[in-house]
Amino acid sequence: MSDMHTLYAAFAAKIAAALAALEKEAQLPAGISHAAVSVEPPRDPSHGDLATNAAMVLAKQAATNPRALAEKIVEKLSADPAIESADIAGPGFINLRLADESWREELRAIAALGADYGRSTLGTGRTVNIEYVSANPTGPMHMGHCRGAVVGDALAALLEFAGHDVVREYYVNDAGAQVDVLAESVYLRYSEALGVAIGEIPPGLYPGEYLKPIGQALAGEYGDKYLEAPASEWRGLFRKRAVAEMMALIRADLALLGIHHDVFSSEAELQAAGKPDQAEAWLRQHDLVYDGVLEAPKGKTLEDWEPVELPLFRSTRFGDDQDRPIRKSDGSWTYFGADLAYHMQKAGAADELIDIWGADHAGTVKRIKAAVAALSQGQGKPIPFDVKLVQMVQLLRGGEPVKMSKRSGNFVTIADMVEEVGKDVVRFTMLTRKPEAQMDFDFAKVVEASKDNPVFYVQYAHARIRSTLRKAEAEGLAPSPANVERLGPDELALVKLAAQFPRTVEAAAQAREPHRIAFFLYDLAAAFHAYWNMGNDDSGKRIILAHDPELTGARLFLGQQIGQVIRNGLALLGVEAVEEL
Template sequence: MSKQQTLYAAYAAKIDAVLDALEAEAVLPAGTPRGNVAVEPPRDPSHGDLATNAAMVLAKQAKTNPRALAEKLVEKLADDPQIDAAEIAGPGFINLRLAHSNWLKELDLIAAQKSDYGRSTRGAGRTVNVEYVSANPTGPMHMGHCRGAVVGDALAALLEFGGHDVIREYYVNDAGAQVQTLARSAHLRYKEALGEDIGEIPEGFYPGEYLKPVGQKLADEFGDQYAAAPESEWLTLFREKSVAAMMDMIRTDLAMLGIHHDVFASEAELQAAGKPEAAEKWLRAHDLVYDGILEAPKGKTPEDWEPVELPLFRSTRFGDDQDRPIKKSDGNWTYFGADLAYHMQKADKADELIDIWGADHAGTVKRIKAAVAALSEGEGTAIPFDVKLVQMVQLLRGGEPVKMSKRSGNFITIADMVEEVGKDVVRFTMLTRKPEAQMDFDFAKVVEASKDNPVFYVQYAHARIHSTLRKAKAEAGVQPSADALDRMGDDEMTLIKQAAQFPRQVEAAALAREPHRIAFYLYDLAAAFHAFWNMGNDDPGKRIILAEDAELTAARLFLADQIGQVIRNGLALLGVEAVEEL
């Protein structure tokens, strides 16, 4: 990767150098913190190309008013030949108008860095564990898992692009009652494979046809050995075999979305290794778990409720509304108790934890954050931990709710979706809204060839660029060239400036842990390119390919080629292919 800085990073460094000079002149105290100094585009493009709040946030330390400090900053910035104008706005913001050469250099930088354009080392040396999907291993992946899977995977890619070491983790909930039910359901299918008429699947069992191959495989392996055997002889074995089969199915389904995890952590193995007991011991030693009576349920107390002494985690110390049990009255671990130990295990191998959960888990966020804070030995030194909640997706077809899948029994699978509309459409669509907002996935609309379909609109921009490059080479023998970039006008500059936002958008999306920002940016960039293209429909002189001007054609092709590169880089972060034809 080229060591040359992107434009915004370069101007942040220029501002920093000016502040160094002001410190040397004692205008600013030595070592003045600059963490809140920002260099970004002004909200109104008519105000200039860049704006900085440096004078606003540092005036207090300089013991002056912001406008007076801004004047000193502007005085030094105005001497830079790459800055056409430095102006003070309002109480002390500084707007900069840059020479066109800055933007042309950025275009060259995109061409030089190619797939590395936008990459940074901001997260270098830090390991982030991103846990996502973590669906119960009781069946194929369904629509309820899809959005969180895509959000988590795109976030992991975004953090890697920002220099972090990323652990993609899946927590296999294979120790609870649901996998016992899975084993019993598989046993039914096993008997069916042996030729027994099992009738209707009993209420509470898993009815999906996906368990038929599991039953057949068990029949092939064990014959009728367990057909009439008591449950105690086969339950553990069938649970292990069934979970393994479900995880193979889940990996296959996720692979259809281009998703591959680094770690599959087993709850059953966690418990067998005594990790919850170790966590309890540690917490007791730090006075964070005690034996106490759980509060009675709020509202009307059930008649069968009895006060029971349980080991309680002091989650109220960390902002929760009550202390939480880590064990049940029967001695088994609560889901929270096992989850607490699991996060303790993750924290040993990472500098930061991120969990992607469904919105139905919102009630447990506070307590698990409290647990992670506790396991980091107190709130003040807590390992950074974020939980991203993802809302449900409603499946529609032409505005009407979609019928359920026969394969699964009662839900639409990820395989169903990918087979119908393709991986790229599914992935991009899942990132076209903020994850905390509910969304509709309409099978008819997501494949529409229209501006209202973001997937198509971005892909079309990339395909249109490649079509233009092919046409120019085949018909006019012209290829992209940077030789005449100085002939770029205001319309081209508008497009270049939009492309130059990419590194900033990547950095902001990574810091906010919000990969959907990249999808939003790509739509805006595609819109800017389509607008640029469409100008040629009204004014032939605005067309990219000009039969009478090979030099300007080559420069505009170079511009288009770099827009295509930025689109490819953004789509790669989302796990979406940049197609060359539609």
């Protein structure tokens, strides 16, 4: 459970105390497990503020019926002045209505905890490795990478806030055929820098102009040394330099989004260090790899398919539909074989692994999950492993598909996007849908000043609060908790919503779903705007009342804490809260 400072944790403790008292009186058997007891808001807010299933989940162990047990629990809870009423619903749920003082207390807790309000100890002692982005090092970051980058980064911040140690990792695919193509593309730009007319870029090579500076740098450094040389002499050098330059470009692009990784793991280095060979030896030792022949692919006749004996990983043991080769017939590693060794390396240093992949990788999920399950057995501890698939984003401008960028050849870069609408708009918008849902990103809509634009709506609520505080200060009025008992039902309804933040953080962290924070912020902003608008229709509902500084101080204090919760939520999304709009 999270910090005892939060309302839900405090009431969970009250319920635990009531159960302990019943045990002491021998109304409940001693030592029964309370693990399944929950405290949460009831589905229907009209039923009360909190609901607990304590009687439902403990009745069987207590050899009594749930309603009878609920009556005993209610009797204990009703004696608490923080609880206005405790009622039994249906077969034995207990609904609690809290005294107004409980909500005022929560408002003071938000003020006391400030930027730490909502922080949790849920993941204490657990290290989670989150691998995200991991784009091929062949060019600048484009829109296809953006959503996964933001989802991974927000998930990392969320899990840290919920108490986990988080390792943010980027896997550099610098060992495949695509980096040889990159080296050839750079060689072409090197030739061009030395005055060779290269004409149209041949199909299959990378056409982007972003490779020109690397070609020029190599020409400046080596002159025409490699101009007539065979590829075997320059390929290794050009490949290494090109990958290093591309990674510098990628890091700079990610920094525009406020994204920084802790670890960059190179596939080439992994292979050079013999990690896949070690993985294969370990898997053979544990009878998880054997030499066998794959079945003919569906639809192929024997004439155009040749059976070859390959080292196969027993992924069918772990729920995959066929065993998978870890090497190709020429002895080189399959993508899966290299990936397996990489996950083995990560699993050695973490309690849990999360990969954020593009939806086009859906077919690989089963086999890599099988591999991690096998490694878990070998480590002697289960290593939870989750793959989050992120759908592509369709770029629009006023409803029309966007024309592509010139700089990169055929796509819109992250740098283009951030330059046009800003980091905060990009990040927040990417978190307004579940990652597995299709998404449209319309350049015109994401900057619209309207209720339909979540990023504007949430930022506007924060800016409104800040401008009200500045206006009050100019009039010699200040927020104060001294008279919070004067806050009425409209204000306390806002506190009730803000008080959901610590629970939302824990639920989002447990589900690994950072978009839940964006949804919560939208609801909180909407409630604040509705509260604000009441003052337009009834001057007595305004926040600043010159004739009543005490009520003004209490309402300003409320606004200040709602602003704090919005800031805390935005910080998890990597979005700065604006002071004015």
